[in-house]
Amino acid sequence: xxxxxxxxxxxxxQPDADRPRTLRRAVVTGGAGFVGSHLCDRLRAxxxxxxxxxxxxxxxxxxxxxxxxxxxxxxxxxxxxxxFDVAGPVDLVAHLASPASPLDYARHPLETLRAGSHGxxxxxxxxxxxxxxxxxxxxxxxxxxxxxxxxxxxYWGNVNPVGPRSQYDEAKRYAEALTTAYRSTLGVDxxxxxxxxxxxxxxxxxxxxxxxxxxxxxxxxEPLTVAGDGSQTRSLCYVDDTVAGLLAAAAADHPGPVNLGxxxxxxxxxxxxxxxxxxxxxxxxxxxxxxxxxxxxRRPDIALARAALGWQPVVxxxxxxxxxxxxxxxLLAEHAAGPxx
Numbered sequence: 001x002x003x004x005x006x007x008x009x010x011x012x013x014q015p016d017a018d019r020p021r022t023l024r025r026a027v028v029t030g031g032a033g034f035v036g037s038h039l040c041d042r043l044r045a046x047x048x049x050x051x052x053x054x055x056x057x058x059x060x061x062x063x064x065x066x067x068x069x070x071x072x073x074x075x076x077x078x079x080x081x082x083x084f085d086v087a088g089p090v091d092l093v094a095h096l097a098s099p100a101s102p103l104d105y106a107r108h109p110l111e112t113l114r115a116g117s118h119g120x121x122x123x124x125x126x127x128x129x130x131x132x133x134x135x136x137x138x139x140x141x142x143x144x145x146x147x148x149x150x151x152x153x154x155y156w157g158n159v160n161p162v163g164p165r166s167q168y169d170e171a172k173r174y175a176e177a178l179t180t181a182y183r184s185t186l187g188v189d190x191x192x193x194x195x196x197x198x199x200x201x202x203x204x205x206x207x208x209x210x211x212x213x214x215x216x217x218x219x220x221x222e223p224l225t226v227a228g229d230g231s232q233t234r235s236l237c238y239v240d241d242t243v244a245g246l247l248a249a250a251a252a253d254h255p256g257p258v259n260l261g262x263x264x265x266x267x268x269x270x271x272x273x274x275x276x277x278x279x280x281x282x283x284x285x286x287x288x289x290x291x292x293x294x295x296x297x298r299r300p301d302i303a304l305a306r307a308a309l310g311w312q313p314v315v316x317x318x319x320x321x322x323x324x325x326x327x328x329x330x331l332l333a334e335h336a337a338g339p340x341x
Contacts, residue, residue, distance in 0.1 A: 021133065021251050023091050025049040029080045029123050030097030032059030034202045035137070035195070035242060039094060040064065042243045044072055051086050055079040057111060058099050063202050080119040081111075090130040092250050095123040096137040098172075102165065102291065103208030109167040116171025117178070124182045124190075133189045135250050136179045138257065140196040140298060141169045150265075150299040153194070153257045163293040176257065183255060191249045196261025196300045200239030200320060201327035210234065211321070214272050215328045218279035228290030230269025235299045237262040238320035241313035248309040261300035262313040274318065278325045 026043050030036040031052030036059065043050050049072045052064065056077060067073040078084055080097045098115040099105040105112040120136065127134035143151045144159035159169045182188040199211040206212075217224050237260065245260035266274070269285070276283055305311045 021091070023048045023250065025051070025088065025090055026092040026094060027051045027053060027086055027090050027123075027126065027132075028094045028096060029053045029119065030059060030095070030137075032056055032061060032063055032075070033096060033100065034063070034200075034204070035100075035198055035239060036094075036096040037063035037202055038200070038239050038243050039096070039246055040067060040073065042247065044070060046247075048072075048091075050074070051076060051090075053078055053080055053084065053086075054097065057108060058101075058104050058204075058207075060204075080122050081114040082118075083122050084126070085129075086126065090126070090132045092133045092135065093123050093127040093130070094135045094137070094246065094250065095120060095175075097123075099168070100139075101204075101207040101209050102168075103206070105168040106164065112167045113171045116168075116175045120175040120178050124179065124188060127190075128182065128186055128188050133191070133250055134179065134182070135246065136175055136190065136192045137246070138172045138176050138192050138194045139168070140194055140259070140261065140300065141165065142173050142176065142194060143295075144169060145293060145295045146297055149297045150263065150301045151259070152301040153259055153304055160293050164291070165293050190255055191252070192256035192258070193246060193249045194257050194259050194300075195237075195242060196259065196298065197234045197236050198239050198242045199236050200324050202239075203324070205328070205331075210268060210271060211236070211275070211324060212328070214275040215279065215325055216332070218276045218281035218283045219325075219329060219332060221281060221283055223284050223286035224272045224276060225286055225288045226269055226272050227288055227294060228268075229287065230272065230285075231267055232290070232294060232296045233265045233267050233298055234271065235262050235265050236271070236317055236320070237313050238315035238317075238323075241315050245305065245309065245311045248305075248311040252309050254308040258304050258308060259300040259302050260305060260311070261302065262317065263299055263302055264317050265299040266317070275321060275325065278318070278322050
């Protein structure tokens with residue numbers, strides 16, 4: 001929903017309606033992470049200079065190997081939870097910095113909360129100083145274990161504020177509130193996107209999420225660890241589609257929040273079996289206890305993304321999973337071969 005500044009507040013800086021936004025230089029916080037590194041690649045491919053800011057808590061310079069010798073790309077290893085600046089003009093600040101898997105934010109709860117609070121404030125301050133568009137990568141986790149299905153942006157969610165996932169859920173909910181306040185009171189040009197489950201190359205093998213877990217287990221011939229009875233659902237969006245959505249949101253004038261995800265819904269058990277088949281594996285399915293507050297349903301309503309951004313996912317789930325399996329197979333083969341001489 002648009003928030004209109006009240007009398008006496010600074011008016012919003014709006015781009016010329018007759019001229020597309022010019023994206024010459026972007027700052028990507030969390031740019032060494034899974035989604036962030038793909039965003040950096042895409043921005044460079046489209047000609048924008050990129051400054052990646054990442055403390056490498058869960059990100060990796062391995063994700064940025066393709067940009068290592070690129071003069072239009074700069075990596076600044078720093079913590080966005082501390083005030084930071086970037087020299088020169090900036091057209092876009094894309095704030096993706098945060099642990100993003102249940103295993104990571106359980107391991108780093110305080111860092112996750114700080115990334116959503118202090119980190120978001122510092123990134124917003126940078127956008128304010130530079131007169132830049134600010135993009136907040138929020139999450140479908142703001143809907144919690146939803147009582148409305150599929151989830152539209154108007155749904156307020158069903159979140160446990162003191163549960164085992166609360167550090168991530170509440171950090172993102174606070175980040176959305178902070179972004180909205182900067183927009184309505186300071187006139188910062190902002191957009192909030194809520195990312196649903198994204199998958200693809202560069203996911204970490206041990207990050208605890210279903211796709212990398214099932215792929216690595218299937219390739220190794222190990223049992224696939226399905227939580228509960230596997231009836232809970234997820235909607236998987238291939239990373240290239242997610243990045244295209246991020247750029248569409250950055251280029252548009254809509255403030256969000258707007259869902260970015262694939263409305264094709266799969267049960268976790270179906271996902272495990274699909275991945276097993278794609279791997280040509282004989283791995284059995286094993287059932288393990290389901291985590292507390294694990295959402296039972298997850299599917300985005302993307303009507304707003306279609307209307308406001310002209311965006312929808314185009315990569316078929318099985319094709320995306322096949323490309324992901326191929327990437328993991330190469331990665332595991334490289335690790336098995338050991339370091340090059």
